Amino acid sequence: MDRRSPSASAAGPLPRRSWWGWGTEDRALPDGECADLGALVPGAAGTPLPVPGIADLDMPLSRVTAPPSLGHLVSDAPEDRAGHTYGKAYRDVVRALYGDLRPAPDLVARPRTEREVTDVLDWASGADVAVVPYGAGSSVVGGVEYRAGLHRGVVSMDLTGLDRVLEVDRVSRAARIQAGVLGPALEDQLRPHGLTLRHFPQSFEFSTLGGWLATRAGGHYATLHTHIDDLVESMRVVTPAGVNESLRVPGSGAGPSPDRLFLGSEGTLGVITEAWMRLQDRPGHKASATVFFDGFDTALRAVRAISQSGLHPANCRLLDPGEAALAQVAVGGRSALVLGVESAGRPVDGRLAELVGLARDHGGAPAPAGREDSDTAAGTWRSAFLRMPYLRDALARMSVISETFETACTWDRLPLLVDTVRRELAATVRKTTGSEAMVNCRLTHVYPDGAAPYFTVVAAARRGSEVAMWDDVKAAATQVLGDLGATVTHHHAVGRDHRPGYDRQRPEPFALALRAAKQALDPAGILNPGVLLDPAPRPGATG
Missing domain, CATH: 3.30.465.10 (Uridine Diphospho-n-acetylenolpyruvylglucosamine Reductase; domain 3)
Known part of the structure; x- marks a missing residue:
């Protein structure tokens, strides 16, 4: 065994992370590009919301002070607290843009060893201080935002110092x-x-x-x-x-x-x-291809055949016409299926040909296949996929709802689910915002017995009411998923935003066991209160 591989941090500092939005500051769209993007959405605001500077934020005062033994681990600096207040969901970005930092943690702790993690938990358990574990803050479900209001203070525990x-x-x-x-x-x-x-x-x-x-x-x-x-x-x-x-x-x-x-x-x-x-x-052989379909239902049948074939493509992303157009993969109302295969030890062209053949048997029209790094529709999709969160932030600055949610269900229910979500959410957006919505769908993961559809909603909102309007749309989506027997989340987690749907689908005997585990492992109730379970009231606690 090799031990103590060197940390990649020796390569130099990373680009500065955005405190309010996705990713790094240098990749956020400038004001002019935000306006150009917003002009594509009827009813969008004419000018982008300004990005507040840290010095301009109305940050609440810290309510707690760590003991001297932990002083080298913690910070109450405004930039640290602001950057650890929210995750990166649409509603998080909008609240940050408006300078609403009311849920800011009192302190940010950065342990570098397991012993320091234990020390923080020991102090917090005795001091009635909630601890929110924080990886890199990319939660899109309210997973790192304290909302319980029951504790004397809150510490965001940033674990990126344990990085080897x-x-x-x-x-x-x-x-x-x-x-x-x-x-x-x-x-x-x-x-x-x-x-x-x-x-x-x-x-x-x-x-x-x-x-x-x-x-x-x-x-x-x-x-x-x-x-x-x-x-x-x-x-x-x-x-x-x-x-x-x-x-x-x-x-x-x-x-x-x-x-x-x-x-x-x-x-x-x-x-x-x-x-x-x-x-x-590490794979040494890669290949990709794109197949186009005139009808989304036809494409669903093709993907089901592929998922049940045992060929296990690495990539099997099905984009409906709206999603394909946004990613600049297909136009003219066609759906696009992006396929990819890879292997560490053997050529993959034969397996890719089998997959493309299955898609063709179900009505697909293949585009010329290309290597993984070539200028193909698959490459175009990958670029758009990685850029999309920055575009979401730009639209948020233009008071445009631009958000996603995902789920999973079995193949027999999938067509009805997709159609119902599109119809119900379009109606909810129209009623809530007065705007017409774009509701797109793609499949992100596929299994022999079902798939994970991922929906994108884009619509103009009323400036100042963006969060409330999105919350209405999200509530409607959660209701539809529950009514049709789909999970509230396939891979985004529960956090706080998905609690209503999670409570509905979770068996009650399991809930009893989970509450008992919480009480046994975290008797003071300090760990991320409000996620998965309601925080238990504690005698004498102050908030």
Whole structure:
């Protein structure tokens, strides 16, 4: 085994993160481009909302002070508190643009060791201070925003100081990795070993391994190992009741899985500090192709055939006509299916040809296939995919609702679900905003028994009422998903925004067990209160 792989941070400082929006400041659209983009949406505001400077924010005063023993770990600087107030959902971006920092944490803690994580939790448990674990802040469901109002203070625990690959087991193709490492730094540390975790969510640049584990994140790959769950050998989690470390084995039938208790727990039961993760050899063979369809229902049947074929494409993204046009992949009302295959050891052209053949058998018209890095429709889609959050922020500055939500259901219910969501949300937007909505759909992940549709809603809102209007649309979407037996989230997690839908779909006996686990592991109720469960009232607590 190789130990203590060097941190990628030695390569130099990263670009400055945006405190109010997605990604880095240098990639945000300037005012002129925001206005040009807004002009494409009927009813959008004529000028962009200004981006407040940190010095201009009305930041609430910190209510708590950490003890001297923790002073080197914590900060109450306005830029730290502002940058850790919200995640990166549409409603978060809009509130930040209006300078609403009322939920700001009192302190930001940056532990660099597991011992320091424990020290912070020990102090907070005795001081009635809530602790919100924070990976890189890319939550789009209110997962890092404190709303409980029951505690004396709030600490955002930024875990990006735990950023190393500690061991690499090349024989077993696994690595022990600290939870605070960002996606690019993780891959940089694995690259010299010829290995990859092969987990690339859209937030890859701005999210951490611990965040992926805590939210059961879905990666870019559309079939087979779609969620981070599939890549976990064992985990180490610090709870107020002690450290939980599971046995590192390839599989076990010894009772309920301890890892499953913490996967998806979103910081409510403990702080994930490291994990042994299953790796793969880096792929050396890649190929991609795009297939066009005249009808979305026809394309759905083609994708179902592909998902049940056992060919396991790495990419199998189906874009409806609106989504395909936005990504500049297809025009003329056609849907586009972007296919990709890869392998570490053998050519993939034959497998790609089989996939394209299946799509053709179901009415698809293939475009000329190209290599992964060539100028193809697939490459165009990838560029648009990574750029989309910045465009979302630009539209938010123009008082345009531009937001997404995702779900999953079985194939037999999928056509009805897509049609109902489009119809109901268009009607809700019209009633709520007075505007016509664009409601697009794409499939992000596919399984033999179903798929994960991902919806985009774009509509002009009334300046000053953007958040309330989106909340009405989101509530309607949640209602439709629940009525049709679809999950409230496939890979965005629950956070606080999805609690109504999660409470509806969660079995009550499981809820009882989850509440008992919360009480046993976090008896003071300090860990991310309000996520997954209502915070338990505590005698004598002040808010």
